Amino acid sequence: METSTDMLLTKNDPIGKSTGTREGGPEWSIGGFGRQIPIVKKLVPGDVTQWVAAAYKAAISGVLGGNLASALLIRRPRAVVEYWQNCLFVWRMVAGQGLPQRQLHEILPVEDSVNLNILPTTGHFVLWDASFAKDVLYLALICRVLQPRTVFEIGTLYGYTALLFALNSPPDATVYTLDLPPDADFALRTTISDVTTRVAHHRAERLLFDGHSQESKIRPLQGDSALFDFSPWKENIDLFFIDGSHSYDYVRSDTERALHCCRPASVIVWHDYGRWGVNGVSKYLHELSRRYPQLCRLPGSSLAVLQL
Numbered sequence: 001m002e003t004s005t006d007m008l009l010t011k012n013d014p015i016g017k018s019t020g021t022r023e024g025g026p027e028w029s030i031g032g033f034g035r036q037i038p039i040v041k042k043l044v045p046g047d048v049t050q051w052v053a054a055a056y057k058a059a060i061s062g063v064l065g066g067n068l069a070s071a072l073l074i075r076r077p078r079a080v081v082e083y084w085q086n087c088l089f090v091w092r093m094v095a096g097q098g099l100p101q102r103q104l105h106e107i108l109p110v111e112d113s114v115n116l117n118i119l120p121t122t123g124h125f126v127l128w129d130a131s132f133a134k135d136v137l138y139l140a141l142i143c144r145v146l147q148p149r150t151v152f153e154i155g156t157l158y159g160y161t162a163l164l165f166a167l168n169s170p171p172d173a174t175v176y177t178l179d180l181p182p183d184a185d186f187a188l189r190t191t192i193s194d195v196t197t198r199v200a201h202h203r204a205e206r207l208l209f210d211g212h213s214q215e216s217k218i219r220p221l222q223g224d225s226a227l228f229d230f231s232p233w234k235e236n237i238d239l240f241f242i243d244g245s246h247s248y249d250y251v252r253s254d255t256e257r258a259l260h261c262c263r264p265a266s267v268i269v270w271h272d273y274g275r276w277g278v279n280g281v282s283k284y285l286h287e288l289s290r291r292y293p294q295l296c297r298l299p300g301s302s303l304a305v306l307q308l
């Protein structure tokens with residue numbers, strides 16, 4: 001098993017400073033995907049609509065997912081809301097709501113035994129949330145089984161999943177990972193939690209793959225996914241991972257771009273499907289499943305998977 005580097009520190013060091021070059025195609029090519037992308041709505045700190053939406057979702061979560069155990073967390077209001085939302089996340093799975101749940105071996109040809117390279121317990125993926133650990137296992141497994149030559153990820157954050165893909169793909173594979181430039185605003189409507197993670201990304205002193213033995217396989221890119229020119233990757237991606245902004249508008253836009261980059265037998269994976277809260281992933285994927293009935297969820301995880 002390979003080990004990751006030290007836990008990330010935060011300070012005012014914009015992405016790119018610590019590693020120098022960030023490669024990629026044009027970063028701000030409006031219309032580079034073949035059409036003009038409208039600026040729908042930017043999120044500003046005082047955007048009342050988004051805060052009202054968050055408060056509304058929190059209240060509904062309490063009504064539907066609240067129970068006596070949550071009363072014991074009353075001194076930690078944020079933990080209470082997260083607990084409610086996790087109760088509902090699990091409830092949806094147990095109740096069989098939403099996308100059909102399929103085992104990975106029903107989707108991809110998984111052998112009897114597969115060796116995975118998993119990162120040690122650093123990073124946000126191994127917090128108390130039960131599904132994150134399964135998400136990591138599935139992502140490594142998908143990568144190992146698919147053996148992609150080219151992976152594209154929207155949403156680098158600290159580089160955890162980019163490194164996971166690098167660790168589990170063939171030696172000559174390339175992992176592209178796209179994140180927002182430091183000074184960029186969101187082109188489309190987004191959510192409060194997306195604003196927070198963007199700040200976390202830009203405060204990271206270094207990414208997990210910086211200086212790692214797998215670093216040469218990873219190509220960090222900068223740009224807003226709604227404006228980024230994906231044409232160099234047209235029909236060239238084997239595995240596409242969507243984990244950028246979680247608003248409906250962004251998930252729809254990112255999915256259209258992923259479909260543009262993929263070809264028959266390519267796999268698209270979405271993170272944070274089924275999560276309760278300010279999250280447009282589920283809403284959009286339920287619509288998409290009418291177009292792609294094979295779209296499904298991996299049991300116990302927040303991953304939705306589509307093989308074309």
Ligand SMILES: C[S@@+](CC[C@H](N)C(=O)[O-])C[C@H]1O[C@@H](n2cnc3c(N)ncnc32)[C@H](O)[C@@H]1O
Pocket residue numbers: 154155156157158159160161162178179180194197198199201223224225226243244245250
């Ligand atoms: C949930 S985190 C990604 C986590 C990462 N995949 C990992 O597991 O380590 C979301 C990331 O997407 C980035 N992001 C949000 N909106 C984006 C956009 N429109 N274009 C590119 N990146 C975006 C944020 O800056 C943040 O770093």
